[in-house]
Amino acid sequence: MRAARVRVLLPVLLLAVVGCAPQGDRAASASGAAAEAVASPDGAFLAYEHDVQIQLQAEQISPRIQQVAQACQSAKFGDCAVLEVDQRSGERPSGEVKVRIAPKGVEPLIGLAGEGGQTQGRNTRAEDLAQQVADTALTKARLEKEHARLLSYQDRKDLKIEDLMAITTRLSEIEAGVEQANKDAAQQRRRIDTQLVTLHFDTTSGQRSRSEIGEALSESGNILSLSVAFLIRAAAALLPVSIVALLVGWGIRAWLRRRRRKA
Secondary structure, rough: HHHHHHHHHHHHHHHHHHHHHOOOHHHHHHHHHHHHHOOOOOOEEEHHHHHHHEEEEEHHHHHHHHHHHHHHHOOOOOOEEEEEEEEEEOOOOOEEEEEEEEEEHHHHHHHOOOOEEEEEEEEEEEOHHHHHHHHHHHHHHHHHHHHHHHHHHHHHOOOOOOHHHHHHHHHHHHHHHHHHHHHHHHHHHHHHOOOOEEEEEEOOOHHHHHHHHHHHHHHHHHHHHHHHHHHHHHHHHHHHHHHHHHHHHHHHHHHHHHHHHHH
Protein backbone atom coordinates (compact mmCIF):
# COMPACT_ATOMS: atom_id res chain seq x y z
CA MET A 1 0.00 0.00 0.00
CA ARG A 2 2.86 2.36 0.85
CA ALA A 3 4.48 1.72 -2.54
CA ALA A 4 1.21 2.44 -4.31
CA ARG A 5 0.92 5.76 -2.46
CA VAL A 6 4.44 6.70 -3.50
CA ARG A 7 3.64 5.94 -7.14
CA VAL A 8 0.52 8.14 -7.02
CA LEU A 9 2.19 11.01 -5.15
CA LEU A 10 5.31 11.11 -7.35
CA PRO A 11 3.55 12.74 -10.36
CA VAL A 12 1.78 15.22 -8.08
CA LEU A 13 5.06 16.26 -6.42
CA LEU A 14 6.69 16.74 -9.79
CA LEU A 15 3.84 18.98 -10.89
CA ALA A 16 4.20 21.00 -7.68
CA VAL A 17 7.93 21.50 -8.35
CA VAL A 18 7.13 22.78 -11.82
CA GLY A 19 4.56 25.19 -10.39
CA CYS A 20 7.06 26.58 -7.87
CA ALA A 21 9.85 27.13 -10.41
CA PRO A 22 10.78 30.71 -11.39
CA GLN A 23 8.81 32.23 -14.25
CA GLY A 24 11.83 32.31 -16.57
CA ASP A 25 12.64 28.65 -16.00
CA ARG A 26 9.07 27.51 -16.63
CA ALA A 27 9.05 28.46 -20.30
CA ALA A 28 12.39 26.76 -20.91
CA SER A 29 11.55 23.45 -19.25
CA ALA A 30 7.74 23.27 -19.55
CA SER A 31 7.53 20.42 -22.04
CA GLY A 32 10.23 18.31 -20.38
CA ALA A 33 8.82 18.76 -16.89
CA ALA A 34 5.30 17.94 -18.07
CA ALA A 35 6.53 14.78 -19.77
CA GLU A 36 8.25 13.70 -16.54
CA ALA A 37 5.15 14.51 -14.50
CA VAL A 38 2.95 12.09 -16.48
CA ALA A 39 5.50 9.28 -16.82
CA SER A 40 4.08 6.24 -15.01
CA PRO A 41 6.67 4.25 -13.00
CA ASP A 42 7.34 0.69 -14.09
CA GLY A 43 4.85 -1.75 -12.62
CA ALA A 44 2.37 0.95 -11.66
CA PHE A 45 -1.30 0.76 -12.62
CA LEU A 46 -2.00 4.49 -12.97
CA ALA A 47 -4.77 5.91 -15.14
CA TYR A 48 -3.89 9.50 -16.08
CA GLU A 49 -6.33 12.25 -17.01
CA HIS A 50 -5.49 15.78 -18.20
CA ASP A 51 -7.71 18.87 -18.34
CA VAL A 52 -6.24 21.80 -20.28
CA GLN A 53 -7.73 25.31 -20.62
CA ILE A 54 -6.64 27.05 -23.83
CA GLN A 55 -7.40 30.61 -25.01
CA LEU A 56 -7.35 31.44 -28.73
CA GLN A 57 -8.60 34.18 -31.00
CA ALA A 58 -12.27 33.65 -31.81
CA GLU A 59 -11.62 32.88 -35.49
CA GLN A 60 -9.02 30.24 -34.56
CA ILE A 61 -11.18 28.09 -32.31
CA SER A 62 -13.26 26.23 -34.90
CA PRO A 63 -10.32 25.38 -37.23
CA ARG A 64 -8.19 24.36 -34.25
CA ILE A 65 -10.84 21.97 -32.95
CA GLN A 66 -11.02 20.32 -36.37
CA GLN A 67 -7.22 20.21 -36.60
CA VAL A 68 -6.88 18.50 -33.21
CA ALA A 69 -9.63 15.98 -34.03
CA GLN A 70 -8.05 15.15 -37.39
CA ALA A 71 -4.59 14.77 -35.84
CA CYS A 72 -6.03 12.28 -33.37
CA GLN A 73 -8.01 10.32 -35.96
CA SER A 74 -4.98 10.06 -38.24
CA ALA A 75 -2.78 8.86 -35.32
CA LYS A 76 -0.36 11.73 -35.98
CA PHE A 77 1.05 11.47 -32.45
CA GLY A 78 0.41 7.78 -31.84
CA ASP A 79 -2.64 5.65 -31.09
CA CYS A 80 -5.56 8.00 -30.43
CA ALA A 81 -9.36 7.90 -30.31
CA VAL A 82 -11.70 10.91 -30.37
CA LEU A 83 -14.30 10.52 -27.63
CA GLU A 84 -16.12 13.85 -27.87
CA VAL A 85 -16.12 17.04 -29.94
CA ASP A 86 -18.23 19.96 -28.70
CA GLN A 87 -18.26 23.26 -30.60
CA ARG A 88 -20.24 26.41 -29.81
CA SER A 89 -20.43 29.44 -32.13
CA GLY A 90 -21.70 33.00 -31.65
CA GLU A 91 -20.01 36.15 -30.38
CA ARG A 92 -18.05 34.08 -27.85
CA PRO A 93 -17.20 30.82 -29.61
CA SER A 94 -15.85 27.98 -27.51
CA GLY A 95 -15.44 24.24 -27.70
CA GLU A 96 -14.09 21.06 -26.22
CA VAL A 97 -12.26 18.03 -27.54
CA LYS A 98 -11.87 14.85 -25.49
CA VAL A 99 -9.50 12.13 -26.67
CA ARG A 100 -7.78 9.01 -25.37
CA ILE A 101 -4.21 8.88 -26.58
CA ALA A 102 -0.95 6.99 -26.03
CA PRO A 103 1.25 8.64 -23.35
CA LYS A 104 3.92 9.74 -25.82
CA GLY A 105 1.34 11.76 -27.77
CA VAL A 106 -0.07 13.75 -24.85
CA GLU A 107 2.39 16.64 -24.92
CA PRO A 108 2.54 16.99 -28.74
CA LEU A 109 -1.25 17.05 -28.93
CA ILE A 110 -1.52 19.68 -26.20
CA GLY A 111 1.19 21.68 -27.96
CA LEU A 112 -0.78 21.56 -31.22
CA ALA A 113 -3.99 22.61 -29.46
CA GLY A 114 -2.36 25.64 -27.82
CA GLU A 115 -0.24 26.78 -30.77
CA GLY A 116 -0.54 30.55 -31.18
CA GLY A 117 -2.64 30.86 -28.03
CA GLN A 118 -2.32 30.76 -24.26
CA THR A 119 -2.61 27.80 -21.91
CA GLN A 120 -4.54 29.26 -18.99
CA GLY A 121 -4.63 26.18 -16.81
CA ARG A 122 -3.81 22.51 -16.69
CA ASN A 123 -4.82 19.80 -14.25
CA THR A 124 -3.21 16.35 -14.31
CA ARG A 125 -4.43 13.59 -12.03
CA ALA A 126 -3.92 9.84 -11.76
CA GLU A 127 -6.15 7.09 -10.40
CA ASP A 128 -4.41 4.02 -8.99
CA LEU A 129 -6.10 0.95 -10.52
CA ALA A 130 -3.85 -1.60 -8.82
CA GLN A 131 -6.60 -2.88 -6.51
CA GLN A 132 -9.16 -3.04 -9.32
CA VAL A 133 -6.76 -4.94 -11.57
CA ALA A 134 -5.96 -7.41 -8.75
CA ASP A 135 -9.66 -7.93 -7.95
CA THR A 136 -10.53 -8.55 -11.59
CA ALA A 137 -7.69 -11.06 -12.00
CA LEU A 138 -8.71 -12.85 -8.79
CA THR A 139 -12.35 -13.04 -9.87
CA LYS A 140 -11.40 -14.43 -13.27
CA ALA A 141 -9.06 -17.04 -11.75
CA ARG A 142 -11.71 -18.16 -9.26
CA LEU A 143 -14.36 -18.50 -11.97
CA GLU A 144 -12.05 -20.42 -14.28
CA LYS A 145 -11.13 -22.82 -11.48
CA GLU A 146 -14.78 -23.44 -10.68
CA HIS A 147 -15.52 -23.90 -14.37
CA ALA A 148 -12.85 -26.60 -14.70
CA ARG A 149 -14.14 -28.40 -11.59
CA LEU A 150 -17.73 -28.44 -12.86
CA LEU A 151 -16.61 -29.76 -16.23
CA SER A 152 -14.99 -32.71 -14.48
CA TYR A 153 -18.24 -33.38 -12.60
CA GLN A 154 -20.19 -33.19 -15.83
CA ASP A 155 -18.30 -36.17 -17.24
CA ARG A 156 -19.35 -38.50 -14.43
CA LYS A 157 -21.66 -41.33 -15.60
CA ASP A 158 -23.58 -41.60 -12.32
CA LEU A 159 -24.72 -37.97 -12.50
CA LYS A 160 -28.45 -37.43 -12.11
CA ILE A 161 -30.42 -35.41 -14.65
CA GLU A 162 -31.29 -32.63 -12.19
CA ASP A 163 -27.65 -32.37 -11.12
CA LEU A 164 -26.56 -32.20 -14.75
CA MET A 165 -29.03 -29.41 -15.42
CA ALA A 166 -27.85 -27.47 -12.36
CA ILE A 167 -24.21 -27.85 -13.45
CA THR A 168 -25.06 -26.71 -16.97
CA THR A 169 -26.84 -23.62 -15.64
CA ARG A 170 -23.94 -22.79 -13.36
CA LEU A 171 -21.44 -23.25 -16.21
CA SER A 172 -23.38 -20.68 -18.26
CA GLU A 173 -23.28 -18.22 -15.37
CA ILE A 174 -19.56 -18.76 -14.92
CA GLU A 175 -18.85 -18.27 -18.61
CA ALA A 176 -20.80 -14.99 -18.52
CA GLY A 177 -18.81 -13.92 -15.45
CA VAL A 178 -15.50 -14.74 -17.15
CA GLU A 179 -16.53 -12.75 -20.21
CA GLN A 180 -17.40 -9.75 -18.02
CA ALA A 181 -14.07 -10.08 -16.18
CA ASN A 182 -12.26 -10.06 -19.53
CA LYS A 183 -14.11 -6.89 -20.52
CA ASP A 184 -13.25 -5.23 -17.20
CA ALA A 185 -9.60 -6.23 -17.56
CA ALA A 186 -9.48 -4.85 -21.12
CA GLN A 187 -11.02 -1.54 -20.01
CA GLN A 188 -8.58 -1.24 -17.10
CA ARG A 189 -5.67 -2.02 -19.40
CA ARG A 190 -6.90 0.61 -21.84
CA ARG A 191 -7.05 3.24 -19.12
CA ILE A 192 -3.52 2.36 -18.01
CA ASP A 193 -1.95 2.16 -21.48
CA THR A 194 -3.61 5.36 -22.77
CA GLN A 195 -4.39 8.72 -21.18
CA LEU A 196 -7.55 10.80 -21.24
CA VAL A 197 -7.01 14.37 -22.48
CA THR A 198 -9.76 17.01 -22.39
CA LEU A 199 -9.00 20.27 -24.21
CA HIS A 200 -11.21 23.28 -23.40
CA PHE A 201 -11.07 26.14 -25.94
CA ASP A 202 -12.22 29.67 -25.17
CA THR A 203 -11.66 33.18 -26.51
CA THR A 204 -9.00 35.51 -25.10
CA SER A 205 -9.73 37.87 -22.19
CA GLY A 206 -9.74 40.96 -24.44
CA GLN A 207 -12.22 39.43 -26.85
CA ARG A 208 -14.46 38.32 -24.00
CA SER A 209 -14.50 41.87 -22.60
CA ARG A 210 -15.36 43.37 -26.00
CA SER A 211 -17.99 40.71 -26.50
CA GLU A 212 -19.57 41.44 -23.13
CA ILE A 213 -19.68 45.19 -23.92
CA GLY A 214 -21.26 44.45 -27.30
CA GLU A 215 -23.81 42.17 -25.69
CA ALA A 216 -24.64 44.85 -23.12
CA LEU A 217 -25.16 47.48 -25.84
CA SER A 218 -27.26 45.15 -27.96
CA GLU A 219 -29.37 44.19 -24.97
CA SER A 220 -29.85 47.79 -23.76
CA GLY A 221 -32.70 48.35 -26.24
CA ASN A 222 -34.49 45.23 -25.07
CA ILE A 223 -33.96 46.18 -21.43
CA LEU A 224 -35.43 49.67 -22.06
CA SER A 225 -38.43 48.20 -23.88
CA LEU A 226 -39.05 45.74 -21.07
CA SER A 227 -38.80 48.52 -18.47
CA VAL A 228 -41.31 50.73 -20.32
CA ALA A 229 -43.65 47.79 -20.81
CA PHE A 230 -43.43 47.02 -17.09
CA LEU A 231 -44.30 50.61 -16.18
CA ILE A 232 -47.29 50.58 -18.55
CA ARG A 233 -48.57 47.31 -17.09
CA ALA A 234 -48.04 48.62 -13.57
CA ALA A 235 -49.93 51.85 -14.36
CA ALA A 236 -52.78 49.87 -15.96
CA ALA A 237 -52.95 47.59 -12.94
CA LEU A 238 -52.91 50.47 -10.43
CA LEU A 239 -55.42 52.71 -12.26
CA PRO A 240 -58.60 51.02 -10.92
CA VAL A 241 -57.16 51.00 -7.41
CA SER A 242 -56.32 54.70 -7.68
CA ILE A 243 -59.87 55.55 -8.81
CA VAL A 244 -61.39 53.61 -5.93
CA ALA A 245 -59.00 55.28 -3.47
CA LEU A 246 -59.97 58.75 -4.80
CA LEU A 247 -63.68 57.97 -4.46
CA VAL A 248 -63.23 56.68 -0.92
CA GLY A 249 -61.15 59.74 -0.01
CA TRP A 250 -63.78 62.09 -1.50
CA GLY A 251 -66.54 60.30 0.43
CA ILE A 252 -64.64 60.53 3.74
CA ARG A 253 -63.92 64.21 3.14
CA ALA A 254 -67.61 64.96 2.39
CA TRP A 255 -68.70 63.09 5.53
CA LEU A 256 -66.24 65.03 7.67
CA ARG A 257 -67.58 68.33 6.25
CA ARG A 258 -71.15 67.40 7.13
CA ARG A 259 -70.13 66.55 10.68
CA ARG A 260 -68.41 69.94 11.08
CA ARG A 261 -71.54 71.75 9.87
CA LYS A 262 -73.76 69.89 12.35
CA ALA A 263 -71.31 70.58 15.16
